[in-house]
Amino acid sequence: MWFKNLIFYRFTQPFNTSVEDIEEKLREKRFRSCGSQDMSTYGWVPPLGKHGELLTHAGNGFIMLTARKEEKILPSSVIRDAVDERVEQIEQEQDRQVFSKEKKALKDDVLMELLPKAFTRCQNTFAYIDSAKGWLVVDASSFKKAEELTSCLRECLGSLPVINPPLKNMPSHAMTRWLAQEIPLPDKLIIGDECELREPGDEGGQVKVSKQELVGEEVEVHLQAGKQVSKMALVWNDALSFVLGDDLVIRKLKFTDSIQEQLDEVSAETAAEQFDADFSIMTLTLQQMLDELMDYLGGISEEALERTEVASFSVEIPEKETV
Known part of the structure; x- marks a missing residue:
């Protein structure tokens, strides 16, 4: 349950949906395993796993959700070999050439035949809603994975007015100035031993530094050459260590011994009960860290939030037919 990565979204309007309403709406897309002809399925499962039945877990104003994706493992090489075999058979038996249109039809036939025999793999994605502070936080390192969850949640709720936090300044701007010691590092932050530097532009060079002191001559040379920080390891309040990217994604998130000491007191x-304690400590810690991190990076543009059109986050839900 402990999050390892963070992609976080800002609500553009207060989130007032009750836990009971969320629970009811998530049931419409409760997870089901792949059928014989399904390539993949996506739906909601209990955050407590086998220890719970509810599709939500609430505590201290936070609401946790868990999505599960199951997909068939069917390598393209296996499909290609099967199609080639059939093409060869047809050409030999019927003494004619098989063209692209027929190959496509053969590929569809092969896919339908192999799907029921394919192995499957499952992956859970955890997320929680912090309605008090206006955050939706997803445990994901890629936007594709996070957006699978937000799309499914939006479909269930009918509307999900969230956007990536519109910061007043680019994260790379603050991180570069911290590393170059142009501005003081915030009191609760410590620079770690990993960073990535890039030259401006799509084709600019990049340098990766790992497991060494970042504040020094070796890194300073690259900063003076105009490179900017695109990723940097940080420690917050002696409680969390992570790598912050200029895309505002937090990766390699780890909770330090100080958090474990809190858990030992439970x-x-x-x-x-253990899940509830873990969830409470994790979310309260992340709530404080996210608020402070936004301030460290220059703050969120409230004007940008106000300009966001909430209607663009709505999904039309067809009315149920009556019999």
Whole structure:
């Protein structure tokens, strides 16, 4: 359950949907396993796994959701070999050439035949809603994975007015100035031992530095040459370590020993109680960190939030037919 990466979205209007309403709407897309002809399925599962039945887990104003994706493992090389074999058979038996249109039809036939025999793999994606601070936080390192969850949630709720945080300044601007010591590093932050520097422009060179002191002559040479920080390892408040990217994605998130000490003070008797304690400590810690990180990076543009058209985040839900 402990998040390893963070992609976070800002609500453009207060999120007032109750936990009960969310629970009811998520049931419409409860996860089901792949059928014989399904390439993949996507839906909601209980955050507590086998220890719970509800599709939501609420505590301290936070609401946790878990999406599961199951997909068939069917390598393209396997399909290609099967199609080639059939093409060769037809050409030999019927003494004619098989053209692209027929090959496409053969490929569809092969796919339908192989799907029921294919292995499957499952992957869960965790997320939580912080309605008090206006955050939707997804445990993902790629926007594609995060957007699968937000799209499914939007479809269930009918509307999900969230956007990537519109910062007043680019994250790379602040990180570069911190590393170049042009501005003081915030009191709660410590620079780690990993960073990535890039030259401006799509074809600019890049330098990766790992497992060494970042504040020094070796890195300073690249900064003076005009490179900017695109990723940098940071430690926040001696509680979290992570790598912050200029895309505002937090990767390699780790909770330090100080968080473990808080957990050691919890006397949970059941798995559900332990999950609730973990969830509470994790979300409260991340809530404080995200708020402070936004300030460190220059703050969120409230004007940009106000300009966002909420209607663009709505999904029309067809009315159910009555019999």
